[in-house]
Amino acid sequence: MELVERYLEHVRVEKRLAARTVELYALDLQKLSENATKAGVELTRVQNTHIRRWVAQMHGAGRSGRGIALILSGWRGFYVWLGRQGLVDSNPVQDVRAPKAPKPLPKALSVDDSVQLAAYANEEADPWLEARDVAMVELLYGCGLRVGELVGLDAKASSAARGWIDPQGGEAHVLGKGGKRRTVPVGRKALEALELWLAVREQHGNGEQAALFTGRQGTRLTAQAIWQRLKRRSLLAGLATPVHPHMLRHSFASHLLQSSGDLRAVQELLGHANITTTQVYTRLDFQHLAKAYDAAHPRAHRPKR
Template sequence: MTLPPTELQQRYLTHLRVERRLAARSLTLYEDALTRLNGLAERDAVDLLRLSSAQARRWTAELHARQDLAPRSLALLLSAWRGWYRWLGRERLVEFNPIEGLRPPKAAKPLPKALAVDDAVQLADYRDAEADAAIEARDHAIVELLYGCGLRIAELVGLDARPGPEAAGWIDLSNAEAQVLGKGAKRRSVPIGSAALKALREWLALRPQLLRGENPALFPGPRGGRISAAYVRLRLKQRALAAGMPSHVHPHMLRHSFASHLLQSSGDLRAVQELLGHANIATTQVYTKLDFQHLAKVYDAAHPRAKKR
């Protein structure tokens, strides 16, 4: 059962609208939360001005158990209730906040999305025969670096064609390495595979065609300056569609694919951590779950005892 907000709650909503200047969408969320609170109180004959922490905890557990709300939605609901009781406390209408300290269950973190090996190779091998040669060489080299080196998008767009005093990162073709500036301004060296090296050499031969003036950036954008992350995302999306990818592909998906496929082949978690530039190995360990998913699919497809009769 749900009841509309009481007169006291309407005063609170007016406070949020006039003094806090909350957006209309936020006000609607607060009103919905208070409406749900009223329904619970009416059902259980509870005076909301005398609500106990134990009762509030029971309602939270009930909403979670019934799966009425996802953990994130439940967190928003509790935040709205908490704010309401804080306001009541300032108005000296309640002695304590029964929602203070209540926390929703943690939402399960989704696993990073990675391409299948065949799909990643198909995308990396794709060529657009009708595109401008320089643009095609640039976009191909971008895909090879994202998938072949596991670079973050910010690391990629920050690369210069050669080292310099102001370079955030650069390509060292002679040593087959990319020197990148990662999170926390930490530098690391990433090896460049033969396919990416070949793509880079082809691109560098055509790079002057897309430059305007003095521009150290390895990858210039459509206006001749350093390419932007948004433009890379757009070009990759278009390229993936043209290559027949089964789902939307974004730059970080290629980084996930790099890590997952490398871990499948080597099993060396510490090496993958170093290549990705993760400060904490726990961040890298999520890819072991992806690796297990891969193994589980292989088992389901191949093992006689896994097949349905």
């Protein structure tokens, strides 16, 4: 432990680290010393294989990847210092990385909360804003759109449009990540909300604007503005948690998957191809996707064609 004390003195005096940081280093190096003692090796004789074994043990004991990474950082600094003192030939922690922490899934609303938000009506709000915001919520939850895809929607189809809604066909044509286009079914509730918004939009002189969703000045709404409107609306609707657009997208996927069990259909509807997974992205027939949507999504019930 003499080497550890000398190192802690070094970071305390020469590097002037905060007292709490030094305290954490001391705890991490105590763990290192205990591991070395159990393995029957001196700290200066620790090898890369020892470090990897101890990382595996910590991971198996339930320590998070982030926690292990912080410990390794402390150990790595210690061996850098030992190397400068000429006490080790190489750093046994140099090429060791902590296990990657799984990315947490975005939070999804319950079906009840999702429907409560979608069905919420603010009778005291400006009718123009209310019609617009209702349509946005219905499209986000009813179609699982990304906020960028919603922003990119135009009121009418054109060669220059990034995306548009086909009310007669009950379909949304969007431009997703990587410039990939996809077609998503639009449910009855979303079509009704969209029809009302387009009528109000026309009455207030925004009918000539290309963008489907605009602000008062007629400019296309930004993703940030939609985030703010949705957060405000979710709180007014009585939801305990402020809602953001991706939460509705995840709710769309979760509720559809829970009801249908058709993972491939949900993946296609989301336009989600993840190369880090083992599942191969499968392009399915659109009629099959629409059938899965109609049967499972709580805001579906599209009109028959």
